[in-house]
Amino acid sequence: xxxxxxxxxxxxxxxxxxxxxxxxxxxxxxxxxxxxxxxxxxxxxxxxxxxxxxxxxxxxxxxxxxxxxxxxxxxxxxxxxxxxxxxxxxxxxxxxxxxxxxxxxxxxxxxxxxxxxxxxxxxxxxxxxxxxxxxxxxxxxxxxxxxxxxxxxxxxxxxxxxxxxxxxxxxxxxxxxxxxxxxxxxxxxxxxxxxxxxxxxxxxxxxxxxxxxxxxxxxxxxxxxxxxxxxxxxxxxxxxxxxxxxxxxxxxxxxxxxxxxxxxxxxxxxxxxxxxxxxxxxxxxxxxxxxxxxxxxxxxxxxxxxxxxxxxxxxxxxxxxxxxxxxxxxxxx
Amino acid sequence: xxxxxxxxxxxxxxxxxxxxxxxxxxxxxxxxxxxxxxxxxxxxxxxxxxxxxxxxxxxxxxxxxxxxxxxxxxxxxxxxxxxxxxxxxxxxxxxxxxxxxxxxxxxxxxxxxxxxxxxxxxxxxxxxxxxxxxxxxxxxxxxxxxxxxxxxxxxxxxxxxxxxxxxxxxxxxxxxxxxxxxxxxxxxxxxxxxxxxxxxxx
Numbered sequence: 253x254x255x256x257x258x259x260x261x262x263x264x265x266x267x268x269x270x271x272x273x274x275x276x277x278x279x280x281x282x283x284x285x286x287x288x289x290x291x292x293x294x295x296x297x298x299x300x301x302x303x304x305x306x307x308x309x310x311x312x313x314x315x316x317x318x319x320x321x322x323x324x325x326x327x328x329x330x331x332x333x334x335x336x337x338x339x340x341x342x343x344x345x346x347x348x349x350x351x352x353x354x355x356x357x358x359x360x361x362x363x364x365x366x367x368x369x370x371x372x373x374x375x376x377x378x379x380x381x382x383x384x385x386x387x388x389x390x391x392x393x394x395x396x397x398x399x400x401x402x403x404x405x406x407x408x409x410x411x412x413x414x415x416x417x418x419x420x421x422x423x424x425x426x427x428x429x430x431x432x433x434x435x436x437x438x439x440x441x442x443x444x445x446x447x448x449x450x451x452x453x454x455x456x457x458x459x460x461x462x463x464x465x466x467x468x469x470x471x472x473x474x475x476x477x478x479x480x481x482x483x484x485x486x487x488x489x490x491x492x493x494x495x496x497x498x499x500x501x502x503x504x505x506x507x508x509x510x511x512x513x514x515x516x517x518x519x520x521x522x523x524x525x526x527x528x529x530x531x532x533x534x535x536x537x538x539x540x541x542x543x544x545x546x547x548x549x550x551x552x553x554x555x556x557x558x559x560x561x562x563x564x565x566x567x568x569x570x571x572x573x574x575x576x577x578x579x580x581x582x583x584x585x
Numbered sequence: 586x587x588x589x590x591x592x593x594x595x596x597x598x599x600x601x602x603x604x605x606x607x608x609x610x611x612x613x614x615x616x617x618x619x620x621x622x623x624x625x626x627x628x629x630x631x632x633x634x635x636x637x638x639x640x641x642x643x644x645x646x647x648x649x650x651x652x653x654x655x656x657x658x659x660x661x662x663x664x665x666x667x668x669x670x671x672x673x674x675x676x677x678x679x680x681x682x683x684x685x686x687x688x689x690x691x692x693x694x695x696x697x698x699x700x701x702x703x704x705x706x707x708x709x710x711x712x713x714x715x716x717x718x719x720x721x722x723x724x725x726x727x728x729x730x731x732x733x734x735x736x737x738x739x740x741x742x743x744x745x746x747x748x749x750x751x752x753x754x755x756x757x758x759x760x761x762x763x764x765x766x767x768x769x770x771x772x773x774x775x776x777x778x779x780x781x782x783x784x785x786x787x
Contacts, residue, residue, distance in 0.1 A: 253654045255634065255653070255654065256653060256654070257653070258636070258653040258697070258699050286697075286700070288695075289695055289696050289697065289700065290677055290692075290695050293656070293695050293696070293697065294676050294677060294695060297675065297676065306653075306697075308699070308700055310700060334689075334750075338751055357765070358680065358692075358764055358765020358766075359690065359743065359746075359747070359750065359762050359763075359764075359765055360677075360680060360683055360690050360691050360692045360743065360765045361677055361692060361695075361765065363689045363690060363691050364691050364692065364695065364696065492764075493761075493764075494760070494761050494764035495764035495765055
């Protein structure tokens with residue numbers, strides 16, 4: 253691991269001011285905030301991340317879960333995944349989020365990993381993690397060996413000729429379906445970013461994964477008020493029953509009245525280069541009978557633009573079945 | 586071992602305590618990249634860039650000097666010389682390094698010692714003694730919950746923490762919550778039996 257300076261800013265403003273001196277907040281950042289450390293230290297040991305400064309934000313007052321005035325939920329940046337998953341309000345009103353969090357990682361990692369850290373979780377693409385290999389995400393312009401190489405677990409949605417890395421998060425998939433808003437304190441101003449606008453498609457710049465700029469500190473996430481009568485399910489399919497990343501996952505929230513779907517929010521995991529909201533699937537469901545045929549049509553719509561690589565064509569059908577089954581589970585819950 | 590690795594645990598006189606009192610306009614410098622502000626106050630070779638911290642390990646305050654890169658795992662094993670906690674994968678994938686921080690189980694390999702200054706750490710050495718085993722240790726013995734033993738301290742630390750976590754009664758819930766601890770010998774069935782034995786007799 254490369255040497256670094258370890259600092260503990262006394263408040264968020266100082267953390268932001270120090271981080272604002274960085275050249276980038278993306279891959280290769282020379283200043284990093286550290287909270288749980290479960291992604292960052294892993295990648296620092298691999299020399300994929302080599303920050304010169306670490307800013308420890310664990311002791312900043314960003315660890316609260318609170319109801320908002322409008323009936324929604326405010327989740328602090330350093331709230332641990334296990335605390336969020338087991339919080340009574342989350343289990344009651346945002347079950348899809350609790351289920352997604354508990355489907356991710358291990359009990360130990362969930363005790364460490366934070367809300368903001370999970371929003372910034374890095375891909376598990378083996379070429380990204382191996383500094384002996386080219387990788388456009390890690391070293392822009394060096395190439396993407398995954399496209400012609402080992403790509404069984406990689407993305408089929410949102411890929412480019414430069415990168416096909418999967419976003420590995422479960423939490424972000426639930427938050428995409430819940431239409432979360434990410435609140436950032438920056439060097440110039442504070443701003444709110446909807447989760448759909450937070451992560452970037454790889455395009456020609458896969459090293460840029462989010463809209464964050466130097467100094468930007470995620471302070472909290474807000475969720476809108478829960479929708480009365482909405483059924484929520486997170487379904488994750490993977491090679492092992494536990495402690496494994498998704499090959500395909502689906503977060504669904506549907507409201508059914510008189511046998512018809514009146515409202516639907518759908519996001520997919522394990523198949524996209526970012527947490528994948530599926531508006532076409534949502535549109536295919538609304539005002540239609542909540543039955544197996546329409547659930548399958550929604551799944552077809554969700555995966556219409558999927559582009560397989562040499563080893564991961566199976567993911568397209570797997571994701572369709574995953575979404576169809578998740579909708580069935582929600583409808584009969 | 587690196588030249589700037591933490592001080593030799595077998596020779597406390599080699600421990601070098603540094604005072605890092607630097608600060609910037611924005612934040613207190615805890616440690617790292619020495620810029621002239623660090624001063625050695627003990628004799629012996631200078632452990633360049635090392636930082637003083639205090640960890641409360643198994644109920645005892647330990648004043649330590651660690652390189653900022655030192656993981657909590659390496660600090661426990663190499664600096665404090667408590668070697669019951671094991672290093673398996675060193676990437677948070679195997680669970681051999683599981684310890685409790687402020688009562689919660691974590692992978693000590695994916696955390697920096699500096700992040701835990703002032704915090705309460707419990708390792709396998711803090712659970713019980715050979716004469717007075719923790720009930721979970723006794724259950725692992727009674728149920729034969731190991732073969733080679735390398736993963737066992739991590740398994741037991743995880744299992745003890747699990748007792749205080751939300752967990753359904755059945756074996757499936759235990760297996761799910763123990764999935765972060767890998768056993769290459771495959772003692773899983775007996776590990777689950779040991780944990781269920783303790784839960785039923787709590």
